[in-house]
Amino acid sequence: MTGIVYSNDLILPSIYKMGIQLGDTAESILAGQFVHVRCGQSYDPLLRRPISVCQADVENGIIYITYQVKGKGTQWLAEQVRGAKLDILCPLGNSFEAVMPADIKEMWLVGGGIGVFPLQLLAQQYNDKADIVSILGFRSDEFKPLWQPFEQYSKRVIIATEDGSYGYKGLVTDELALALRAHKPQIIAGCGPSKMLKSLAYIAEQYDVPCIVSLEERMGCGIGACLVCNCKIKSDGEWHYRRVCADGPVFWSHEVSFDE
């Protein structure tokens, strides 16, 4: 489908937030799902770029994505201005909602760095149904624009920075472990670098709290056909490759094999 760029703002060095008008489709996008964006008409870059949705303005039919300029595709995106047309496949992926139980009343969101965006939409879509505590980690206080949006949707926001420039000094997973000693939520939803997710999965298991995570992998088609974005998922003592784009990106953390 065609999306129209509504806004495209530099919010941090090399990080942009883009609003895309999608009409009625905006309403159907669930947290954890992503848009697959064609970056221009040329053959270089050739592949679409999968980007998770961080915010939805259903009333105006606008979704928001936040992305970091890393290569040719995201550089092209950064150059787009209001009114530009985007070739988009969406919504893709299973969503958090598709994995977690229906009656969630208390959810902790655990995220790190530029991977926190799917959690932002989750907070937005669940804050009227569940008590949300966001525990987020960043390199320093420079990343404040990335955690600020969580404040309006969370009962409490706990920030950890690696350099100690804001909140707790240390890793987000250390903060999580501390918090879990005092109280265990109904479910944890996580998103971030795979090292962080691995640690999150371990801690959740130690404290016996159900945990779902959203994974990232290099993608091709994004619709489940090409089998390039697979991750190892365990069940009944065996593992099998599952498609991050179509079976995921959200999985139970205890099923994910983070060995790679």
Place this chain on the structure above:
Amino acid sequence: MNDINMCVDICGVKLKNPVIAASGTFAFGREYSRYLDLNKLGGISVKGLTLYPKEGNPPPRIAETAAGILNSVGLQNPGVDAFISNELPYLKQFDTVVIANLAGNSRDEYCVAADKLDKVDIDMLELNISCPNVKEGGLSFGATPESVYDITRQVRNYCHHPLVVKLSPNVGNIKDVASAAQNAGADALSLINTLLGMAIDSHTRKPILGNVTGGLSGPAIKPVALYMVWQAAQTVDIPVIGMGGIMNGNDAIEFMLAGAVAVQVGTANLIEPTATVRIIDDIERYMLDNGLKTIKDITGGLIC
């Protein structure tokens, strides 16, 4: 609206148009049915099948290169039995030619699987002896005229469906390999499979693909593919199906001018799920604009 006939006949199998979805990019069609009407396609070559289920290679399995992609999926598939019971009935609902793409680790595996597929209602068997992403078998069967002759001959014994042999570009002389397949009893050829390649991350000093090497596809390989299709079509009498970086109708027509009776579209599906349908429309428009009535008016029409 017009009297254009886009049908093509490949060894007795009638395709409504010359555009086939290429193996490995289209799974078993299900995912694409959300985006296009599978009845519109000339054919579907399904994900490469092996006798037993296969998990494939460790991720990352894809790397983007200039105008191309490298993949190292490694033939992940549910196995021939699961294909026959779960996927084939689905595909048979549609009015399109179903081509089973078969790969294997050993001669025996190829033959047992070919025998199983011989008993079911597929339209064609595409013998995949050119997958660069599996350690045993795959490409090694397609590397020399002798090995191509041998495996084609073996599978031919078990295959009463029209047999298409899919050739690798990673060979010394494509003409010799094409002749070998024909002499061993192939009914048609399809080419090219992916070109061996690799991508390196200069910052980490590591290969991008989990399998280190992979197969290159996409627009980057089109000139190589065109050349090889042209060479093969001049060498053999059996039909040639061309592929390699076809992104639009014009690309498809170039392959047909070089001698292909039909084409396969692969990488383009990953970028645009409806690519096959757009390419069919493009070809029809080309025929209309040039006053051509049948695909035969294009195939082999290269002037040089």
